Amino acid sequence: MAEDRIRVVLAKLGLDGHDRGIKVVARMLRDAGMEVIYLGLRQTADTIVAAAEQEDADVIGLSMHNAGHLTLAPAMLGALRAADLDIPLVVGGIVPDDDAAGLEEAGVAAVLGPGATAEEVVATIRRVVRGE
Amino acid sequence: MSNDDSSHADPSPADRARERWQAAYDRSARRDVPFETMSGVPVEPVYGDAPYPGQYPFTRGLHAGGYRSRLWTMRMFAGFGTAEDTNLRFKELLRAGGTGLSTAFDMPTLMGRDSDSPWALGEVGRAGVAVDTLADMEDLFAGIDLGGVSTSMTINGPAATLLAMYVAVGENHGVARVELAGTIQNDILKEYQAQKEYIYPPRPSMRIITDMVRFTTAEMPKWHPVSISGYHIREAGSTAAQELAFTLANGFAYVEAAIAAGQDVDEFGRRLSFFFNSHVDFFEEIGKFRAARRIWARWMKERYGATDERATMCRFHTQTAGVSLTAQQPEVNIARVATQALAAALGGTQSLHTDSFDEALALPSEKAARIALRTQQVVAHETGVANVADPLGGAPYVEWMTDEMERRAEAIFEHLDEMGDGSILEGVYAGIDNGYFVGEIADSAYRFEREVNSGRRIVVGVNAFTDGNDDSEPNLLRIDQATEDYQRKRLDGVKHRRDQERVGAALARIAADAAEPATNLMPAIIDAVKAHATEEEVADAMREVFGTYVEKAIV
The missing domain is CATH 3.20.20.240 (Methylmalonyl-CoA mutase)
Structure with missing residues (x-):
């Protein structure tokens, strides 16, 4: 069973310090049986890529509350591509609907907006990792 | 027993508290509105027992007259985009009846980073206004009477730098430090x-x-530090x-x-x-x-x-x-x-x-x-809730x-x-x-x-x-990438125009003063911002001496 546990790397990219949401999500995913590696605040795309590689992550989750998602999420996708890593990226936080569509087109696997419930968060992670 | 006569003559503590409250109330200012219900029933300024509003330990409020003397300040927090954008919002809020200004800074400013820092990517002007140098602060408060408003600035890590900039803007407007009123979060x-x-x-x-x-204790008596x-x-x-x-x-x-x-x-x-x-x-x-x-x-x-x-x-x-x-x-x-x-x-x-x-x-x-x-x-x-002090007391x-x-x-x-x-x-x-x-x-x-x-x-x-829940989203405020590009160009311009030697000397003085625990850092910081040292340069001068804080990631 252990090898089936989904490994999630969670991080705050950039200067944004709002970490209530990501900490709650970390506990939700843990309660759902996933392995959660929370990198903490003030990560860069490079530190996240390195951690995802080292931790053999199945999925990366970023939380954004400062309206920087249209710049930061593509930067993260670019860093993953440059490192030749095929790990799905999920973005959560304050992301308006219009932006969510654009981010998904750009290659973000899923966007979890401010109204997402615990069930949606867990189901979304399972879906992007396993296609469930 | 021998005190019987005098104790009869003395008012009780409760009466004395009421008298003190009445005296304080009579001395206090009064808004020019009828203190009565919408049906015309007059209401008292306070109900219930001692301690009254304005009396220690102030459970019932700080002032004898509550909001009869003065309503709370309607202080709307605003800040986005460039200093000019926020300046327009400030003026709009003052026109709409706001009575104090409250400034939200963007993330790079809050963290002691300039708009051209790699850390600032995607965050310039997004969650607040971008302030890199004194030039931005000048734009932020252009056309606003700093002697007539009270200003609140929500900033903590680099608070000393922003306070220094506000002091400098005040001087340029001809408003002395003693006249500047406001609050800096600084917590x-x-x-x-x-x-x-x-x-x-x-x-x-x-x-x-x-x-x-x-x-501020020595020089800015109207400021909450x-x-x-x-x-x-x-x-x-x-x-x-x-x-x-x-x-x-x-x-x-x-x-x-x-x-x-x-x-x-x-x-x-x-x-x-x-x-x-x-x-x-x-x-x-x-x-x-x-x-x-x-x-x-x-x-x-x-x-x-x-x-x-x-x-x-x-x-x-x-x-x-x-x-x-x-x-x-x-x-x-x-x-x-x-x-x-x-x-x-x-x-x-x-x-x-x-x-x-x-x-x-x-x-x-x-x-x-x-x-x-x-x-x-x-x-x-x-609603009439401002007619009576601590209306729920008791x-x-x-x-x-x-x-x-x-x-x-x-x-x-x-x-x-x-x-x-x-x-x-x-x-x-x-x-x-x-x-x-x-x-x-x-x-x-x-x-x-x-x-x-x-x-x-x-x-x-x-x-x-x-x-x-499926209704479409309301019209949202958007800050586009052009803001970031504009702010970077602006910062670049300021850096080219300033006297580099003066900046270098001012920053060296900050580092030297930081290493001396008994020296107050404010004069050196004021000096540096006047020379148009950037917020990040000032922060770096202190990072050298103080180091930086990294939080342990605990879930």
């Missing part, structure tokens, strides 16, 4: 606990704050009692630090102010506000020896709870904000920011910000809730006092270091989330009454 302790916008480790940060307290803020602690997930206790404990910590630095508790105690959250549980919030005043007054007098009553008064600003706003059916947030604003008024706040209904989705649009201001104008001018449930909030806070103070071996300051440092605060806050946040997810706690539009 670094809650950054390590909740908001996470720190630069240096706690102890050197505390030294900078002590320098600012000294500077620290606004001790529970708002962010609550937003990060704490309970009401934790917000109350952590905030006041941080206040005690600043008091202990200032006393240790040789400051007079009566002198600086008068100019401390607080900032609380007004959340959605109506009576719990009112009890919290009333308890805050009582606890602060008692501790300042009994533990820290304040003798000037003004130094024992807990003055506070309130903001409605951003975290209570829902992305679902966002217009419903207007109702939440209205009840929270009412709780703040009934709790006796000195100033109030009401959140905009669209803030779960984006920064407030102009229309949403105007509705938010209108909401507090309805509370102030239509109600059994309200008094019980006030006592209960106090009991819960006292239990937390006891724990911190133990962790600090008899010093709250050391207890707070220890709690930052050992993860006590972040752990307690995260536990409370998770408990709340589980209650909502299980349906035990109803949040309208989230887990109940969801018809209408």
Whole structure:
């Protein structure tokens, strides 16, 4: 069973310090049986890529509350591509609907907006990792 | 027995309290409005027993006349894009009847980074206004009479630099330091606990704050050098009692630090102010506000020896709870904000920011910000709650809730006092270091989330009454990438025009003064910003000496 546990790397990219949401999500995913590696605040795309590689992550989750998602999420996708890593990226936080569509087109696997419930968060992670 | 005659002649303590209240009330200012109900029934300025509003320990409010003398200040927090953009919003808010300015800075500014830093990518002007140099600060306050408004600046890590810039803008406008009125948040302790916008480790940060307290005490008598803020602690997930206790404990910590630095508790105690959250549980919030005043007054007098009553008064600003706003059916947030604003008024706040209904989705649009201001104008001018001071005082449930909030806070103070071996300051440092605060806050946040997810706690539009959730989003404020590009060009221009030698010398002086604990850093920082040193350059000069703070990632 252990090898089936989904490994999630969670991080705050950039200067944004709002970490209530990501900490709650970390506990939700843990309660759902996933392995959660929370990198903490003030990560860069490079530190996240390195951690995802080292931790053999199945999925990366970023939380954004400062309206920087249209710049930061593509930067993260670019860093993953440059490192030749095929790990799905999920973005959560304050992301308006219009932006969510654009981010998904750009290659973000899923966007979890401010109204997402615990069930949606867990189901979304399972879906992007396993296609469930 | 021999005193019988004189004791008959003396009024009772209750009568004396009433007389003192009456005298204070008669001396106080009066708004020119009828103090009667909408049906024409005249109402008294206060009901109930001693201690009255304006009397120690101020549970019932700081002023004998409550809001009869003066309404709370309607202080709307604003900031986005470039300094020019925010300047226009400021002028709009002043025209709409706002009476104080409150500045939100963008993330790079809050973290001591310039707009051209790699860290600033995607964040310039997004969640507040970008300020890199004095030139931006000049634009921010262009055409605004700094001698006539009070300005609040929400900034902590680099607060000394922004205060220095404000002083410099004042000088350029011909407004002397003694005339500048306002507040700078400058509450670094809650950054390590909740908001996470720190630069240096706690102890050197505390030294900078002590320098600012000294500077403003000597030169800026109308300035509040620290606004001790529970708002962010609550937003990060704490309970009401934790917000109350952590905030006041941080206040005690600043008091202990200032006393240790040789400051007079009566002198600086008068100019401390607080900032609380007004959340959605109506009576719990009112009890919290009333308890805050009582606890602060008692501790300042009994533990820290304040003798000037003004130094024992807990003055506070309130903001409605951003975290209570829902992305679902966002217009419903207007109702939440209205009840929270009412709780703040009934709790006796000195100033109030009401959140905009669209803030779960984006920064407030102009229309949403105007509705938010209108909401507090309805509370102030239509509901009649401002006619009577502490109108809920004496109600059994309200008094019980006030006592209960106090009991819960006292239990937390006891724990911190133990962790600090008899010093709250050391207890707070220890709690930052050992993860006590972040752990307690995260536990409370998770408990709340589980209650909502299980349906035990109803949040309208989230887990109940969801018809209408599919309506399209309201028009949101957008900050485009052009802002970032524009601001970088602007910064580049300032860097090219300035006298580099003067900047270098000013920065070297900051580093040298930082290494001398007895030297006040403010004069060197003022000098540097006048030379158009950037915010990040000033921060770097101190990073060299103080180091930086990195939080352990704990879930």
